[in-house]
Amino acid sequence: MLNSISAELLLLRKRPSTWVLLGLWTLLAANFGYIFSYVAYLNGSGDSVRPLADMLPSRLVATLLEGYPFFGGVIVLILGVLTFGGEYGWGTLKTVYTQGPKRSQVLAAKIIALGIVLTSFVIVPFLVGALLSYGIALREDEAIDWPSVSVIARGLAAGWFLMVVWAAFGAVLAVLSRGTALAIGLGILYGLVIEGLLSAFVNDISVLRPVTEAFLRSNGYSLVEPLGLATEQVRGNGPGAFRGPYVSGLQAFSVLAAYFGAFVVLTGFVLRKQEVA
Amino acid sequence: MDFETLTPPTLVGQSRGDTGSNALIIETEGLTKRYGERVIAVEDLDLRVRRGEVYGFLGANGAGKTTTLRMLLGLIRPTSGSVRVLGEPPGSPEGLAHIGALVETPAFYPYLSGWDNLRVLALHAGTQQNRIPIVLEQVDLADRAGDAFKTYSLGMKQRLGVAAALLKDPELLILDEPTNGLDPAGMSEMRDLIKNFGRDNRTVLLSSHLMAEVEQICDRVGVIHSGKLIAEGTVDDLRGQGGLRVRAHPLDEARRIASQLDGVGEVQVLDDDTLRIAIDPADASWLNRQLIGAGIEVSEIYREKASLEAVFLGLTKNGGDNDVE
Numbered sequence: 001m002l003n004s005i006s007a008e009l010l011l012l013r014k015r016p017s018t019w020v021l022l023g024l025w026t027l028l029a030a031n032f033g034y035i036f037s038y039v040a041y042l043n044g045s046g047d048s049v050r051p052l053a054d055m056l057p058s059r060l061v062a063t064l065l066e067g068y069p070f071f072g073g074v075i076v077l078i079l080g081v082l083t084f085g086g087e088y089g090w091g092t093l094k095t096v097y098t099q100g101p102k103r104s105q106v107l108a109a110k111i112i113a114l115g116i117v118l119t120s121f122v123i124v125p126f127l128v129g130a131l132l133s134y135g136i137a138l139r140e141d142e143a144i145d146w147p148s149v150s151v152i153a154r155g156l157a158a159g160w161f162l163m164v165v166w167a168a169f170g171a172v173l174a175v176l177s178r179g180t181a182l183a184i185g186l187g188i189l190y191g192l193v194i195e196g197l198l199s200a201f202v203n204d205i206s207v208l209r210p211v212t213e214a215f216l217r218s219n220g221y222s223l224v225e226p227l228g229l230a231t232e233q234v235r236g237n238g239p240g241a242f243r244g245p246y247v248s249g250l251q252a253f254s255v256l257a258a259y260f261g262a263f264v265v266l267t268g269f270v271l272r273k274q275e276v277a
Numbered sequence: 278m279d280f281e282t283l284t285p286p287t288l289v290g291q292s293r294g295d296t297g298s299n300a301l302i303i304e305t306e307g308l309t310k311r312y313g314e315r316v317i318a319v320e321d322l323d324l325r326v327r328r329g330e331v332y333g334f335l336g337a338n339g340a341g342k343t344t345t346l347r348m349l350l351g352l353i354r355p356t357s358g359s360v361r362v363l364g365e366p367p368g369s370p371e372g373l374a375h376i377g378a379l380v381e382t383p384a385f386y387p388y389l390s391g392w393d394n395l396r397v398l399a400l401h402a403g404t405q406q407n408r409i410p411i412v413l414e415q416v417d418l419a420d421r422a423g424d425a426f427k428t429y430s431l432g433m434k435q436r437l438g439v440a441a442a443l444l445k446d447p448e449l450l451i452l453d454e455p456t457n458g459l460d461p462a463g464m465s466e467m468r469d470l471i472k473n474f475g476r477d478n479r480t481v482l483l484s485s486h487l488m489a490e491v492e493q494i495c496d497r498v499g500v501i502h503s504g505k506l507i508a509e510g511t512v513d514d515l516r517g518q519g520g521l522r523v524r525a526h527p528l529d530e531a532r533r534i535a536s537q538l539d540g541v542g543e544v545q546v547l548d549d550d551t552l553r554i555a556i557d558p559a560d561a562s563w564l565n566r567q568l569i570g571a572g573i574e575v576s577e578i579y580r581e582k583a584s585l586e587a588v589f590l591g592l593t594k595n596g597g598d599n600d601v602e
Contacts, residue, residue, distance in 0.1 A: 091384035100373035
């Protein structure tokens with residue numbers, strides 16, 4: 001099993017798209033959390049300008065976590081799709097399977113390797129965010145108060161957990177569609193259109209509330225909300241906007257964990273049953 | 278049915294522990310693969326490959342060769358019938374640990390080098406990494422091992438596919454058109470590699486539509502047509518006893534006399550001075566004596582054997598009426 005994990009880590013590590021997606025996500029997190037916000041703060045005025053306090057080290061965890069429930073999620077959904085779906089496009093499943101590992105072993109190795117790689121999708125943006133918030137605090141002559149170690153650890157764990165759930169969503173889409181293109185399209189369509197649109201109408205159409213409470217977006221934002229999420233800011237977060245409803249942190253964790261379990265079980269079921277042409 | 282617990286309804290064949298020279302390494306009974314109601318890719322296939330032989334699996338494109346190989350490797354499920362490979366159900370890790378396979382086109386990760394591709398496979402197989410340089414050397418790819426797979430020519434990709442199949446130093450090698458894309462020198466090297474592998478009590482199942490390749494390499498041959506095994510035997514079995522060509526004068530008289538002899542089958546006139554006589558070639562001198570004794574001038578007698586290609590075309594045209602076993 002450890003050997004298969006090493007193999008999958010090698011595949012992810014040497015795959016250019018892993019680094020492209022990590023770079024893209026880090027850039028997005030840095031821009032929307034700090035760079036664009038700070039430029040807007042310096043130049044502009046009005047409702048959309050983020051308060052300086054959000055860009056200071058004390059709000060590091062809350063500010064960065066704003067992007068994980070949707071933007072970061074969609075990016076690692078692509079990584080999940082590529083990890084599983086690429087095997088169909090290249091026909092490499094038959095090459096791997098004929099080497100003798102159980103299909104469940106290949107699945108577990110891929111999921112564990114993804115989980116390991118996804119730690120970098122949390123740590124790197126946090127390091128960049130910390131640097132930027134530190135720079136802004138210095139420039140603005142503000143106090144440099146970092147969040148407690150416990151809050152940072154919970155923030156990293158929550159961010160990682162959200163990433164893993166979205167990546168598993170990508171995995172199941174990839175094995176169901178036996179490829180990458182349709183899976184990425186469906187994943188983004190679901191995140192943007194279905195969750196996005198229904199969430200936007202939830203305050204006007206009450207019957208949608210129980211449906212939206214089950215969404216990845218709703219539970220994702222609810223999971224990070226106790227860590228100081230600026231809910232007002234999230235309301236205007238473009239495609240990732242979320243106006244509620246928020247559920248309890250425990251409920252959010254339970255629902256997301258159930259999603260993760262369901263995605264992995266379904267992926268495993270499909271992989272075991274699928275014929276390899 | 279589940280790929281990880283794929284167990285055929287009946288256990289046939291012998292276990293891997295049976296090392297007798299006639300031990301069956303691959304045995305299928307009534308193996309059938311249907312796609313929907315109308316498409317029958319493989320039908321009622323009884324295939325027996327013995328330990329230590331190079332078995333040629335001959336068939337035209339679309340005959341069902343690759344589908345059969347996929348079923349042997351557990352990549353696809355049979356609709357019905359039973360399969361044992363090395364005494365194990367197809368696709369079981371215990372069996373696959375001793376099987377090397379190249380099925381259809383070689384498939385690898387394009388962004389990885391040849392070396393890293395083999396590294397990934399060795400890790401999945403639990404094979405020692407020190408096998409990698411050995412197999413790369415065997416397929417003459419060591420010089421380009423560090424280059425990305427996507428930069429390889431078709432022939433180099435094929436070599437890497439064979440290297441991957443050899444990685445586990447397997448007991449059974451299953452190769453599907455292994456000389457595809459190779460230049461003549463590469464084809465010759467590949468044939469030597471397969472022949473050498475076939476020694477030392479190891480077994481090769483070679484799927485091909487290249488008659489010359491099969492003729493040169495294989496101990497036994499099975500011919501598949503429209504999903505059915507229509508003939509099986511040694512190359513000589515398949516080609517049959519053949520016959521004799523005789524240049525004689527006068528031809529009509531020679532034909533009349535030959536037709537009356539015991540042990541002689543059909544006698545055909547080929548041209549102005551040559552007959553084709555269906556007779557055991559070992560009886561050539563006896564036939565010669567009979568003709569000369571009857572006053573016929575015989576200027577030439579030589580053995581005639583059908584080419585494997587002619588036999589194959591005849592078999593597949595008749596749909597298996599010429600079964601040799």
